[in-house]
Amino acid sequence: MSTIALTKDNFDSIVENNDIIIIDFWAEWCGPCKNFAPVFEQVSEQYPDIIFGKIDTEDQPELAQDFNVRSIPLLLVLKENIAIFSQAGALPASALSDIVDQAKALDMDKVRQDLENQSPES
Numbered sequence: 001m002s003t004i005a006l007t008k009d010n011f012d013s014i015v016e017n018n019d020i021i022i023i024d025f026w027a028e029w030c031g032p033c034k035n036f037a038p039v040f041e042q043v044s045e046q047y048p049d050i051i052f053g054k055i056d057t058e059d060q061p062e063l064a065q066d067f068n069v070r071s072i073p074l075l076l077v078l079k080e081n082i083a084i085f086s087q088a089g090a091l092p093a094s095a096l097s098d099i100v101d102q103a104k105a106l107d108m109d110k111v112r113q114d115l116e117n118q119s120p121e122s
Contacts, residue, residue, distance in 0.1 A: 003044050006053035008062050014051060015081055020103055021051045022096075025067070025074040027058050033073045036090035043096045050100065075099070080108045082115070 006014060006023065015021055024040045026033035037054075044052035057064040057072060067076060070088075077085035077099060084106060085099060 003041055003052045003054050006055045006063070007060055011063060014053065015078060018051045019080055020100075021053055021078045022100060022103075023076040023078070024052075024054045025057050025064060025069045025072050025076065026054060027056060027072055029058075030072050032090045036073045039091065039093050039096060043093050043100065046097065047100055050104075077103050079103055079106060079111075082108070082111060084111065 003024070004014075022040075022044070024033075024036065026037065040052065040054070044050075055063050057069060067074075067083075067086075072088070073090055074086065074088045075091065075096070076083060084103060091099075
């Protein structure tokens with residue numbers, strides 16, 4: 001599947017209706033973002049079962065603010081509506097593929113248990 005543009009209008013429904021979403025926060029003026037775009041697109045073609053979305057931080061400042069984006073490009077991975085990975089900077093295709101594979105293999109029951117154990121009461 002090719003990448004899709006994520007906006008404040010479609011973001012919630014896409015996140016709620018898909019297990020894994022790989023998000024690239026970018027802007028038109030950002031050189032590293034432009035260099036990373038073809039890599040992101042290429043890797044998205046290898047994983048037709050996963051949503052690869054792009055958020056233009058200039059067009060969607062609310063979403064950028066919601067995720068505390070301070071540096072772009074920023075890669076964010078959501079699985080079952082939980083942020084499991086976030087990293088600023090462009091990546092080579094092999095590293096992005098590795099991140100996607102790790103996200104697919106991640107045991108979300110363990111993640112949820114770990115999050116519960118980190119609650120303020122513990």
